[in-house]
Amino acid sequence: MSTTILSPMPLHPGSLQIEEAVARVAVSRRLSRIFGIAAAAVAIASVLLVFSLYGYLSWQFTHPPVDALNMNPMSAKNLPYTEIAFPASDGGRMTNGWWIPASAASARTVVLSHGFGANREESWVPMYDIADMLHKQAYNVLMFDYGYADSKHRTAATFGIGESKQLIGALEYARAMGSRELVVWGFSMGAGTALQAALHTSLIDGMILDSTFVTDADTIAYNLKKVGTLPAHLTMNLLSLFTPIWSGVRLDQIPSQEVQSTAYSFPLLLIHGTKDDKAPYELSERIASAQTNADSSLWLVKDAIHEMVFRTHPEEYIRRTTAFLQTVDTDAAARQTAATELTQAA
Structure with missing residues (x-):
């Protein structure tokens, strides 16, 4: 009885390159998805941060802290x-x-x-x-x-x-x-x-x-100059958005x-x-x-x-x-x- 020993087929050098390319593409896609998710998370967090900031500012704008009466x-x-x-x-x-x-x-x-x-x-x-x-x-x-x-x-x-x-x-x-x-x-x-x-x-x-x-927009912008970091146009738009929520009136109602x-x-x-x-x-x-x-x-x-x-x-x-x-x-x-x-x- 004779025994036949099967030897593995030799791989063509090009097939290794194809597998490596496929792997690189898969890694690249995974990284792209990760970076995309991270970018979306950062964008959402930034929007939430901006809205939270202006929501707080508009609350302070409509509910200023006032001391109690001290005398009469x-x-x-x-x-x-x-x-x-x-x-x-x-x-x-x-x-x-x-x-x-x-x-x-x-x-x-x-x-x-x-x-x-x-x-x-x-x-x-x-x-x-x-x-x-x-x-x-x-x-x-x-x-x-x-x-x-x-x-x-x-x-x-x-x-x-x-x-x-x-x-x-x-x-x-x-x-x-x-x-x-x-x-x-x-x-x-x-x-x-x-x-x-x-x-x-x-x-x-x-x-x-x-x-x-x-x-109005002019006096709000005038006061923002003291802060120096808040954009006047964005601030006015977001204050206009939030102010009716807290006070029930719109800034454009002010004559x-x-x-x-x-x-x-x-x-x-x-x-x-x-x-x-x-x-x-x-x-x-x-x-x-x-x-x-x-x-x-x-x-x-x-x-x-x-x-x-x-x-x-x-x-x-x-x-x-x-x-x-x-x-x-x-x-x-x-x-x-x-x-x-x-x-x-x-």
């Missing part, structure tokens, strides 16, 4: 006052505040409109000093908290859309208290809110607007162009520092240029920063605001006299 008119300036509450002009939320009556019966009232991220005290202005000054000039003073500053029933900030209705509610309360002359004294976004309110009421006889801030171009029937005293890093002074210049009332004026304060004009120029601040209030008095008295004569003639 009596403890701060020995001013008698009454705790009050009044509805917004649309019958909405109740707004809490203080009514500080003049020392003698008076039909003149100044409503103080505080800024964003502050309550009715707004200590850096300083608000109690202004209330005391007005009290000494025989004005009633109404101080109140906008919804985003109300420690008991806090609501989202709406950049003047809802707040203007609360301000009109304050004016209606003052009118119900017998006030025939009403002046709004606003600060920062409280000044921008006053301009919005004035589009919807005839109760205002004059306004003092300090460091006016109006929320920013209208308040800057309206010629109000009553006089305005605009005050703005040239080094304001939150609201560009050009904003007040645009508002001032739209006015036709002869008693309106703009006081640009060289090198002053946001809401710090009273602290840095107290004597001139008091002199200018007092003179403006006297002008409003004169104008209001003239209108009342003309109305009385017209009634008698009829």
